[in-house]
Amino acid sequence: MTSFFPSRTVSLYMGRMFLVRTFGILAGLVLVLQALDLLGESGKILAAQGNGDAQVWYYVTLRAPQIIARFLPFSVLLGTILTLITMNQNSEVIALKGAGMSAHQVLAPLIVASMGVAVLSFAFNDRVVPRATATLNRWQKVDYGPMPVDRGDRTNVWVRSGPDLIEVDTINGRGNAAELGGITVYDRQGGALRAIITAPRGRRAGDGWAVAPAQRFDVASGKISQIGEMVIARGVTPDQFTLASVDADELSFGALREAIGDLKAAGRPTKALEGSLWHKLSGPLSSVLMPLLGAVAAFGIARSGKLFVRAVIGMALGFAYFVADNFALAMGNLGAYPPFLAAWAPFLLFLFIGETVLLRTEE
Structure with a gap:
């Protein structure tokens, strides 16, 4: 089993480089996007009587989890491409290939690290994001004024x-x-x-x-x-x-599954919510897909002048996945796609595309 990976030193080196770049990019994206979001919302927050800097920072604590959840897979994609470009330019990929390793063995440390990111993403999306989203939605309904005590009503x-x-x-x-x-x-x-x-x-x-x-x-x-x-x-x-108003974004995986069960028992339609339930699994798991889609940037000779083109192809594949994922989820909400297909079809499709591109270009 261990022969599938590079040496322990190389694996730790690649995993650390990947994680540092991924979370560094994520921090930069969150800072920029949160600042842009505040430009539009700070005026509304301060317009409510009695609000000040404390309420602006409170808004940041509620909005930041949503931004993190949305852009973590993007950060994994960009972190993958940046890591592989650096290794390609330093001829580290060539050295690994010269040692007899296949493309899948070179990518193995990044895939394992991305699995850890996926687990962290699921836990964060399940425990933090729904609570922040529910609180922010209630606060926005009262125009950022004093919120009533939430008793679950x-x-x-x-x-x-x-x-x-x-x-x-x-x-x-x-x-x-x-x-x-x-x-x-x-x-x-x-x-x-x-x-x-x-x-x-x-x-x-x-x-x-x-x-x-x-x-x-x-x-x-x-x-x-x-x-x-x-x-x-x-x-x-x-x-x-x-059960007249069930918002999947405000519920954890377990709470949403219970709500779907109650709706089914009442004979109410649940297809859109079932798609959102499956997407709570497939969404975080998309982090595992990013090293495969960005792998095209790792292979090929850097001196050939095509490294930039390869990086662009990797980003294009990644962004195409996110477009397809949002489209399929929208079709699932409309009832055009079955729930399982709406959540998992883009993941399986781009898993096949990524493997095909990798095999065609390197293996």
């Missing part, structure tokens, strides 16, 4: 009951124990609004929801009447309120 949920539309400000609890707060019912008939019913609270009652104290505004007469307790939304199940 759902907010601003819309459901449909026949021709009527129901808006609920907050929902807490699950199943038949769910409680509604700030209910507004838009009573419609034939596409025309007949009345607006409002109530501060509601609870499950039989096959509907008892809301009280309710008042009704009649559109035709313009009169408001107090009607006490009434039952609305018959046939609307609790999951239609509690």
Whole structure:
């Protein structure tokens, strides 16, 4: 097994060079992109009453994880190309080839190091990014003002009951124990609004929801009447309120899998969320693909003048993968691709392309 790798010294040398360049590029990208993002958002943050430098830095702590998660695979690609170009220019690749090593053996230390990056990326994307994204989304909904205490409640949920539309400000609890707060019912008939019913609270009652104290505004007469307790939304199940808004970016892998299970049990469509669930695995694993796509920069004689062209080809292959990955995920969200295919097809396709290019050019 160890014969597949170069010597321990060479492997550690290549792995260290690769990791230093990868995370150095990532740090530079995060600094630049975060600064550009602040140019557009700092004014909105400071416009909220009572906000100052502390809130700007708080925004940075919430936005930076999203930038890191998005651009870590780009950094792995650029780190791979920079590492292999340096080794090519110093004739280190030629020395390894002269020792009888194949192209795959030369790349083996980088692939192992990229596996470590993929594991780190998955852990970071699963533990840090969803929490930061959920908090930032809630903060942006209140225009960077004071945020309400997060007790796990759902907010601003819309459901449909026949021709009527129901808006609920907050929902807490699950199943038949769910409680509604700030209910507004838009009573419609034939596409025309007949009345607006409002109530501060509601609870499950039989096959509907008892809301009280309710008042009704009649559109035709313009009169408001107090009607006490009434039952609305018959046939609307609790999951239609509690699972009305599931954002895959705000959930960890385990939480998203549970949400998909609840939606399936309720007979709700889950194809788009299933694609996002698979992508939580294939996304970090794309780091393992980058050394293979960037390997074209390692081989060939540097003095031939084609090293720059090879580097450009490696970057083009890498960026083409990211374009294909985003396209497939979008098609999966629209239902045009099956979830598994939307998440894994670009990875498998470019794995085949990378292997083909490597074998054709070197092996």
